[in-house]
Structure formats: structure tokens, C-alpha cells
Amino acid sequence: MSSKPPSTGAMNRLGLSPLKVGSLTVEVVDVGDSVAVVLRGDADAREAGPELDAYLVGAVHPAVLQAGLRELRLDVTGLEFLNSAGIKALVNWLLAIKQQPPAQRYVIVLDYDEGITWQGKGLKPLACVAPSFLRLHPLS
Amino acid sequence: MSCPAAWIHIELVPMWSHIKSLRHFVRDFCLGVGLPGVTADQVAMTTSELLENATKYAAAPHLRYKLRICDGHVEVSVANQASSRQRRTLRWFLEEVTRGDPLDAYLRCLERQGDSGVSQSGLARIRYEAGATLSATEQGDEVTVLARLPR
Numbered sequence: 001m002s003s004k005p006p007s008t009g010a011m012n013r014l015g016l017s018p019l020k021v022g023s024l025t026v027e028v029v030d031v032g033d034s035v036a037v038v039l040r041g042d043a044d045a046r047e048a049g050p051e052l053d054a055y056l057v058g059a060v061h062p063a064v065l066q067a068g069l070r071e072l073r074l075d076v077t078g079l080e081f082l083n084s085a086g087i088k089a090l091v092n093w094l095l096a097i098k099q100q101p102p103a104q105r106y107v108i109v110l111d112y113d114e115g116i117t118w119q120g121k122g123l124k125p126l127a128c129v130a131p132s133f134l135r136l137h138p139l140s
Numbered sequence: 141m142s143c144p145a146a147w148i149h150i151e152l153v154p155m156w157s158h159i160k161s162l163r164h165f166v167r168d169f170c171l172g173v174g175l176p177g178v179t180a181d182q183v184a185m186t187t188s189e190l191l192e193n194a195t196k197y198a199a200a201p202h203l204r205y206k207l208r209i210c211d212g213h214v215e216v217s218v219a220n221q222a223s224s225r226q227r228r229t230l231r232w233f234l235e236e237v238t239r240g241d242p243l244d245a246y247l248r249c250l251e252r253q254g255d256s257g258v259s260q261s262g263l264a265r266i267r268y269e270a271g272a273t274l275s276a277t278e279q280g281d282e283v284t285v286l287a288r289l290p291r
Contacts, residue, residue, distance in 0.1 A: 044163070044188060046156040081163070084189055084262040091250045117181035122269050128247055 014063040021051045024079075024086075028060065034069055036111075040078035049085020056093040064106055071107040077139050081118060087126075094130040105133050113139045144208035144215075146173045154195040154203050154220065163188045166207060173209055179291050182270035183207070183214055186287045189262035190218040197226050199281070214291050219284040227283050234276050234285075237264040242271075 012028045019026040022045030027038045112119045163184045170180035200221040208215040237245050246268040249261035272287040
């Protein structure tokens, strides 16, 4: 995404409140007819992985299905570090989408920054997990 | 230049809050001794993942962290006491994550069904992302995991 969505903390079309764990914040913001899930900060607190997993798989995923969205953005360009438990949480989200019948799956466009070392190589395995519904979109 | 050109040895209590502090310190140290930014980031990521594992599974309130910057490579190691069951599990994981192509091994770990939010993929991540070789040694009930990264 060329510009970050505004951080208002206001309720979004999915009706989800932001998640804050240590210095990690996850916020769902409305973007046009869809939403962006925006991760910022630093995800290496002990609870970051499990909380992120619960938020993405347990809250965002069912809300996106309920709203019938076909595509959303996942913006990690402001995420300085994500530990392996956090990466596993992203994978679990993709696996939850994969479990849906193909017609009900939605596409995630992953906005990331090649200039942040872990994102350059570290996010590519996600595309192997979900080649048909995850699109990697490097910051230009 | 003989090995190591620069090094850090730290003994610490396994506390989650130390991991982030050490990750930042190690990154700054690597940059300060002239390592490229990408290498410094990979050493910092390796430090974080190894310390997380040791903090989760340490059987005693004592960890030893070592960083050795050598000609051609960087060594990161963390030693902690562990139960015999945890040492067996570590041996199994290490065999699993060092088998075959690094990306394939990482994907096997990431897609393995397990408790939510528990990755069990830190070692595979180090091997894939940092291009590291991994090994472990045991002395009594102390286990040392060593990651050797190219520089």
C-alpha cells in the first residue's frame, strides 16, 4: 500500500477492536469497500504469538467470512520484528482460509517492506502455504 | 584475523523481557564492529529465537549466551539446563529441521498442527532465513545450541 490507513482506533466494518500485546498493535481499518489488517511495532512478547493467533483465526477470519469480503490487505510494513510464533499465527490464518471451500476463500494482499530484513526473506514461505490466495506486494 | 575478532559472553536469568533488550544490543554491537546491516539483523533474529527457546524450556534460572564474530562466519550459542525429556525433544527437532532443503524444513514446521500460537519453528527459521547451520552439544544436563551464520 502506498500510504498507511489512518490510525483512528474507531470501529471498522468488521466490528473488531484493535489488539495490543506489548509493543505489538493490530488494527482493522476500513479501506474502500474492504479492510486492511495493520500490524505495527514489535512482536516478541511472550503472549504475542498466541494472542495474534487468537485474533486473526478466532476473530478476523470469521468476521471476514461473515461480511463476505473477497479480498483484504494485510499490512506489515510498520512491523519491526515478528517472532516465529507470530509467523506461525499468520500461517494458521492461511490454513484456516485453506480449509474453506474454494468458492468461500478470500484473497489476502500482503503489503511488506523488502528493506526490513526479516520481511524480505521471512514472508516468502507464506506464499508457499497459500499460493492461490496470498499475494505478496512489496512496498515500492 | 583469528577467530573470534569480536565476542560477547553474557549470563542471564531466563526472562522474556531480556530477549528484546539483547536483540537490540546484539544488533547494535554487530553494526558497531562493521558487519553489514542484513547480517546484523540475522544475528539479532537468531539471538531472539534461541533465547526464546531457552527461556521457554530452561530447567534452571540461568542461561549463557555467546556471540563470536569470526572471519567468514558468526557463531551464536545459548546454553541452558534442560530435563532429559526436553533434551530428547530438542535432538528430535534438530534432526527434523536440519533434514533436506531449509525452506522445505521450515514449511514442514510451520504447517505442523500444534497448539495455537506455539510455533516450534524457531530453529527452522534460523536455518532458512539466516542461512545458518545448527548443532547441539550436551554436557550433563546442560545443552548448548549453536547457530553458525555466514557473513
